[in-house]
Amino acid sequence: MSTDINDVELVSSSQAHTGRGLGTGNPADQFVIQPPRTRTTKTPRRTRTNFEMLAWLFMRLSGVVLVVLILGHLIIMLTLDGGVSRINFAFVAGRWASPFWQGWDLLMLWLAMLHGANGMRTVINDYAEKDSTRLWLKTLMGVATVFTVLLGTLVIFTFDPNI
Amino acid sequence: MSAPTIDAPHSAALDAAESGAVQLITVTLRIRRFNPEEHPDPVWVDYQLLMDPKERVLDALNKVKWEQDGTLTYRRSCAHGICGSDAMRINGRNRLACKTLIKDVNPEQPITIEAIKGLAVLKDLVVDMDPFFQAYKDVMPFLITNGNEPTRERLQSAEDRERFDDTTKCILCAACTSSCPVFWNDGQYFGPAAIVNAHRFIFDSRDEGAEQRLEILNDREGVWRCRTTFNCSEACPRGIEVTKAIQEVKRALVTRRF
C-alpha cells in the first residue's frame, strides 16, 4: 500500500493558491472526491440474518474438509499405482462403482464449488462499486455455479459404465 | 527508593536527546492538494523546507502553512497523538502527523502526504468525518445496564478491567478504518474503529448490551466483511491490536450461536 512517487503529477512548487470564492454550498454535494457507498444517517438497516456468519463459518469448515478431500484425490489420481498413466475410462468407471468414491467426489464437487463461489461473492462485494454491477456479476456467478453443480451431480449419479 | 542516578553514565540516546546542536536538513514535502474552489482536480505540490529531523511531520506542515502557503489546510489540535485530528497518509501509510518524526519517514526522498482514503476529501487533507462517526454511533458505543443503579460504583475486578483495556485506548482518529481495503471500496462497512468501540463494551463485565451490539455487527456490513489484512493494526497510532479485537468479536458471535 505504498504510493509510487514517480506516478504523481507535479505542478509548480510552493505556489500560493488564490481563492476565487466559488459559492458556499454544502461540501458534501459537489466538488468533493467521494468514496463509494458512503454510510449516512439514512443508510437503511437490513433485516439481520446469520447468513454472513454461516457463510464465514462454511468457508473455514469446508476449507478444512477440502484439504483432506483434494489432497486425497490428488494422491490417488497422480501418484499411487503408477499415477496419471493408469487413468482411463475403466479406472473412473471402477471407482464410481463404489458408493464411497461416489460420495467422496460428490462432496468434493459441492464443497469446492460452493467454497469457490462464496469466495467469488466476497470478491465481487469488495470490488464492484455499483449495486447493479454487483447484482449482475453475482447472478452470472450463481447461474454458473448452479449449472456446474447440477451437471456434476447428474453425471455422478447417472454414470453408466456401459456406454 | 531514591538512589541517586548521579553515577549512572548517560546513555547515548539521552545524550542525543539533550544535545543542543541541531543539524537542519532539507526536506521536500510532496502534498496532494485539493481545493475545489480553485480547481476540480487534486494536484501534487512540492514544498522545500529546512527542518530538524527530530521534529514532527506536523511541524513541517505548520512550517509550510505559516511560512510558505497559508492556504494549506489540515486538521490538528493537541500535537502529541492524543486528540486524533491529524491522521493522514504519509509515504503511503496511515499515521498521525504529530506522532511521526521526520527522521523516520526517509527524508532523503520527498515525503508524500495525502488525505486518508475512503472518506470524501473536502479540501487538501481535510476529509468528511461524518460517515466515520455515523458508523461509530451505529454500534451503540455506551454502557448499557439493566436494573437499579448501585449507590456506590459498580465493582469490577482488575482482571475484568484488563480484559478490554486495549480497546479503551481508541482516539477515533480513523487511521484504521481508512487503511482498510474493504472500507475503501465499501463505505457501508462499519470499519475497524466502530468494531473496536463495540469490542470495548462487549467485553466490559459491567455492560449488559453485548447481545444487541453483536446483533448489529452480525450485519452484512459487520465483522464478517473483515478480511484480516492487518492494515488496521499496523495503522493504529495507539498500538491497539485492532484485527485481534475484530476476531474476538467474530468468535463471540460464533460461540453465542453454537
Add this chain to the structure above:
Amino acid sequence: MQIHQYDTVIVGAGGAGMRAAIESTQRSRTAVLTKLYPTRSHTGAAQGGMCAALANVEEDNWEWHTFDTVKGGDYLVDQDAAEIMCKEAIDAVLDLEKMGLPFSRTEAGRIDQRRFGGHTRNHGEAAVRRSCYAADRTGHMILQTLFQNCVKHGVEFFNEFYVLDLLINEGKTAGVVAYELATGEIHVFQAKAVVFASGGTGKFYKVTSNAHTLTGDGQALVYRRGLPLEDMEFFQFHPTGIWRMGILLTEGARGEGGILRNKDGERFMERYAPVMKDLASRDVCSRAIYTEIREGRGCGPDGDHVYLDLTHLPPEQLDAKLPDITEFARTYLGIEPYTDPIPIQPTAHYAMGGIPTNVEGEVLRNNTDVVPGLYAAGEVACVSVHGANRLGTNSLLDINVFGKRAGIAAADYAGKNEFVALPANPAEKVQALVDGLRESTGTESVAQIRKELQETMDVNAMVYRTGATLKQASADIAALRERYKHVAIQDKGYRYNTDLLEAVELGNLLDLAEVLVVSALAREESRGGHFREDFPTRDDVKFMQHTMAYQEVAADGTTSIRLDYKPVVTTRYQPMERKY
C-alpha cells in the same frame, strides 16, 4: 446567513461542554457548537486523575480535600465554591463510573486511587491517595465516556462551527453567532441560555502543554462584549513538560514515585518542600525547577532543564500505570524511561482565571450581578475554585461538577424564560471581522506575530515575573496589536479556511495576553502561580481579592483595560503561611 433557534446553546464540546450537554439535552432543546470534533478536545490530554475523597484505599474526607484546594490556591479560592466542588466530587466520580468510565481498579474491585501533588491527609500531614484514575489516560477516558453518553442521549452537535460573537440584548442573553468552517457561512443561533465551555488560552506561550486550538475564544468574545475577566494573571506552569516541546508528563508520574533531579542527581525538592517533596503543589515545583536552572544546576549542555527520574520504578509499574507518558518519551525524545531520566521543564498549562461565574455557573457582569441566561464552566470560567494555583486533578473535577451544574441551571433557565429578541443585524460584527480579514491588503503575517507574542510571553510573563519584564511584555503586546491591524491572510476561500481561523484566534490571544500582563503588573505581590521577584511575598492586606478586568472602549474606538477587584469568599480557612 442562517438563523437557528435552540433553548440552550453550549459553546465547546470538551469535558465541561459535554457534561453540560448531557444534562441540558434531557431538559431542553440543546445545540452544542464546537470548533473541533468533540473527541479532539484537550480534556483528552489530561492524564493523572480526578480527585475525590472516596476513601477507597485510605481514610479521607471531602473537608480535607477542600482544605488542600484552598491552600493549593494560596487562599485566593472562593471557599464556598471549593466546598461544593469537593463535596460533589464524590458523586461526580461515581456518575462517571456509572456512565461507563473504565477506572483502574483495586484488588477489591473498587475505583483505585493514587497520590497527587498537593493532596494531603488531615490538613497537610502527608500525601493521601485521592486521585481516581485510569492509567495515565484519565482525561481521555472522561472525554470518550462523555462523548459516548452524548451519543446515547442524542446530543445535537454542530461540528466545526466556530463561535465568534455573543449576542446580548437589553442586558439578557439572546444567542451567539458562529462561522461554519466547512462553508464559510455565518449562522446565528438564537438561544434562551448560552453556556460557554470553550476551554483555555495557553497558546500565547511557546512552551505549553496546550493544543494548537486553545486560543481563549470564549474569554475573548465575552470580554469584548464588556464583561469582566477574573484573575487572568494566574497561569499555571506544570513542572513536568517534555523539554522544549512542552508535552505534558503527568504529576501521576511523581505520584507513582517519580523524582525530580538536578544535574548532580540531587533530589532537590527535598530542600523546597520537606514534607511533600516532589508532590508539592505545581507552582512550588515549577519555581524550584527554575531556581535550580538559574543557579546553574540544570541538566544538559545548556543547563536549561532538569530530569524526571522514573528509572528506579519497576518496568511493570510504568507499563501498567504510566503507559502513555513513557511512550511520549520514546516517541519524541528517543529515550527509554526504564533506564534513562526524562529531560523536563515547566510548561504553560492552565488558566486559573477566566469568565467569572457564581457556583451555579451564571456569568457575572460585575462583582455581584449576573447576566441572565449566560453561563460558563470549565477552564474558560473562574468560579473561583482554583484561586492562584490549581491543584492537580481539580480541573477534571471542575469540568464535571460545574459542567453539570451549568447544564442544569441553563436548561432550567431556558424552561422558565422566553427568547430575547435578536438585535438588529445580529451577524454584523462577525461579518465585518471575517470580511475585514479576507479583504485585508496588509503585509503582516499571523504566524510571525504569534511567534513574537509567544516569545515575549515566555521570556517576560512566565514563572518569574518582575515589574520590568511585565512592562516589556506589555509594550511588546501593544506593538503586536498595532501590527495585527495590518495582518493579511493568503487563503481567501470559503471552504475550510483555516488561515482565516488562525488569524481570528491570534486576535483573541493578543487581547487575552494583554489582560494577563496588565492584571499581573497591578498585582504587586506573589501568590500561587503569580510570582513577582520584586514583590516576593504574599500581601493579604492589599491583594486578598480577585482581579476583575474590563475592556473600556473610548469614543474613538481605542480600547483600554480597567481593573477592579472582588473580595474572596472565606468560610472556614483563614490564610496561613503556605508550606509543603
